[in-house]
Amino acid sequence: MTSVLYDVPGPKARRISLLGSVVGIVLIAGLLGFAIYTLAQQGIFEGQRWAVFGLPDVWALIGNGIVATLSAAAVAAVIAFPLGLLLCLLRISEVAWIRVPTRVVLEFLRGMPVVLMMFFVLLVFATNPFVAVVTGLVLYNSAVFAEIIRAGIQSLPKGQREAGLTVGLTSFQSRLIIELPQAIRRMMPSLVAQLVVLLKDTSLGYIVSYEELLRKVQLMADVLGFQFLFPVFFVAAAIYIAINFSVSRLAIGIERRGSKKAAGGVAKAEPAIVEASAK
């Protein structure tokens, strides 16, 4: 990898860099080794603790947890996206008494912790936890979607809207037919990135006692005994990270494809100092 920040390393620099790398790897390996050793001292890696994964019931519980997590995320995403579109259209409306209140609502929703909104719905409307989680996620993420799409519309060349109005479309038609499709396409990477955030935030359901993956794991540890908390927690964390990781990869894939196909590319195409290779 060449970089504009430093010269192509000569023999001396290569030696220093190699030395640095070796020291770094040894340090990290040492830390990890220490962590594993300390945990092993406490018997974390004894076979019987991990034997729970031989039980089909444990996997069934984990499976239920994953389904609960994914279904909350899916329902929330499916509702939040169109709502975000609507909010965006209201937010950029040319009529002040529509635009200004929408702006206030959006600022309010974006300034609120998602947990608080979930908790609010749970207590004030006395709903079940699933509805509370989904409502909290929808309220927050539709506001964010609206802002992302608005940024997309603002990044379009002015001529798009002018051309739309010139051929006789109304303001609303121009937004809907000309600008929105382009804006959504441009902002695809940000939208998918927000989807990852939404997926991650389902774990807040743990706090409002929605039985998603983490809560299931906790319940399981309560039943089986505390010594199993560790193994199941690790498995749950790994599953969560794996799911989020694959959605993130999807975002990168879309970004790559988008920058080839979309008219004008996705919103950024400057020469970069660091290559966004693994991103």
Next chain:
Amino acid sequence: MDVIIENLPLYWEGFLRTLFLSVVSGVIALAVGTLLAAARVSPIAALRGFSMAYVEVVRNTPLTIAFFFSAIVLPRLGVTFQQFEVAAIIALSAYTAAFVAEAVRSGVNSVPLGQAEAARSIGMKFSQVLSLIVLPQAVRSVVPPLINIMIALVKNSSVAGAFFVLELFGYGRQLANANGDQVLMVLIGVAFFYLLITVPLGIVASTVERKVAIAR
């Protein structure tokens, strides 16, 4: 309304603790995040790899899991603490640092290539190029995203309330349980105090954004 006025001292205490958690974690996250970003562009391969792996893993980890980790796993590793605040600060700053690193990195990318080339052509070393030329310009353009990350941090600190730290959300939960009939007012009070931090920060972010946009 009465329930808010009666419990104003509790709200205030929670507000201060939320502020405390956010400021301390924010400062740590800014420092660690900038270091991670510097490591990400450094000539040493192991540093680059570490920084990349850290950012990738943490960004894909739900905050709740980060809290679980610092509250349950760290004590097992010998990192013990008297108060849960410390666990909360560790979780929040480790989580936020990854986002800071990403923001700073994208700021480094927004500095025109010629800047680094010019610096190198007059004989600067990597550390000089980065600290004297590139980072000062990069930080300038990432102030608005960094403020947005700090807003997210303030909101994220509410998760600490579920892990035995009595901050704004933690007190809100307590008050809501104690005043079952006035839950609405109790939670509106909590919301008000959060907005007291997040809305002004948001306004600062958009003002700075406008200023920077004009300057460029």
